[in-house]
């Protein structure tokens with residue numbers, strides 16, 4: 001499990017609590033904290049969680065199939081600051097157990113099959129470089145091509161400076177990816193988790209059909225420090241918070257972590273031609289289009305695996321001829 | 334150091350290029366929601382006898398002008414003005430010529446709370462959707478998302494001494510070196526030069542400037558820009574409208590370098606995974 005809490009304590013230690021909330025300062029046991037989805041049981045403060053933990057909480061148990069985990073970071077600029085870029089990447093990999101700042105795949109959310117992309121702030125601040133952009137592109141392409149919804153959990157400090165201009169270009173790349181998924185009319189939902197800033201919040205993260213955030217998440221393009229240094233303005237109370245963004249009209253809803261699965265699942269059914277929950281007769285989800293949703297879970301996993309191995313050298317869907325459809329993705333009877 | 338020429342006070346601005354390139358320019362103001370942002374100028378005019386839409390960041394030259402135009406740092410109303418002008422161009426089949434010259438989007442409370450993030454994102458998405466030809470020219474500082482918002486184009490041209498970067502050298506130094514004094518090192522590491530961007534495929538063409546920079550002879554600089562735009566436009570005219578949109582998407586899709594061991598051998602390219610067959 002990829003959690004951010006690293007406080008250790010012996011059971012015999014009578015003084016120091018296992019964990020103290022950074023917001024309300026009340027103590028809690030780590031086991032209770034985990035059971036409460038890494039949300040403070042006293043005040044509801046949402047701790048940051050890694051991609052693996054997020055997936056565990058958000059999707060139906062055992063439904064996640066990871067794709068493209070082996071797409072690896074290069075060093076196009078041979079970038080060195082106080083450390084080399086490859087060193088920073090290796091450290092982030094060791095710390096998070098992930099290859100990059102995003103985990104992608106397919107899963108069911110409250111019964112609806114979808115493509116899932118989850119960013120991990122623990123990996124170099126969730127920064128968006130070429131790999132993040134590429135995996136997001138593939139996610140939208142899969143969603144568009146398979147008539148599946150896309151759910152993205154966004155948590156990022158912005159562009160990956162170490163990839164220079166190419167990291168900036170990922171903003172354009174992911175915005176073009178949104179054009180692709182919009183054209184296919186696949187539902188697209190983003191969940192903004194603390195913090196979501198810079199180039200990510202100014203590209204695909206805010207371009208979704210439905211854009212929600214977790215309570216207390218910090219969301220902004222330009223941060224308080226830069227504003228203070230440049231314009232010397234006084235920041236209003238709650239600047240950049242999810243709650244204030246909701247008030248200002250920039251979000252559809254602020255949703256507590258414990259409610260995310262059901263709320264997102266409902267969005268997907270509402271937008272994707274699904275049925276009202278109490279009328280659903282199976283838990284498989286919708287059977288729309290030729291996305292193979294009538295297949296068994298195993299058949300679907302195989303089909304996605306075939307898709308994942310396919311070289312990504314084709315054009316956009318609108319230009320791709322039917323003849324290019326791989327045999328393994330034929331619609332089931 | 335290139336950054337200094339790109340930021341030179343006397344460097345021709347978007348309005349100067351409009352003056353040299355566009356006949357009968359009709360400026361169109363306002364976002365039709367709440368305001369007009371002077372940091373982005375736009376309007377209709379004739380480029381070599383053809384009706385076009387022009388949109389660009391305006392920095393200003395004198396201190397008064399610079400203050401009026403917020404040094405080319407646009408607010409949400411500026412990006413929304415660009416969006417509604419893009420829609421106008423699309424409706425009437427006019428090519429879009431954009432000029433990029435900004436240190437970045439405006440970093441203020443009202444801009445943030447007015448939806449800066451979404452305004453930038455939406456501008457990129459609406460540019461991506463256009464079926465008319467779109468040509469962007471980086472004429473000074475191409476600073477971060479605030480610059481890119483006007484550069485989701487079919488062809489991106491860049492003047493020899495212009496820069497285009499994910500972050501200012503000062504900002505990068507402050508974060509990665511924890512000291513803005515390391516800006517020269519950051520500028521070196523970020524490689525924001527036209528030559529490097531051409532190599533990465535981020536721009537299609539470098540536009541030559543008079544010796545010492547565009548400010549030494551703006552008229553000659555503008556003539557080179559006009560020639561480059563004209564050639565790019567001729568190329569794009571030969572492509573069907575929806576195909577232009579598809580190729581624009583494909584253009585940005587290919588930007589980035591990564592390695593995918595699961596791709597069959599032979600499909601790898603310099604770009605770390607892409608088949609060269611697409612280029």
Ligand SMILES: [Zn+2]
Pocket residue numbers: 021022023024025026040041042043044045
């Ligand atoms: Zn608490």
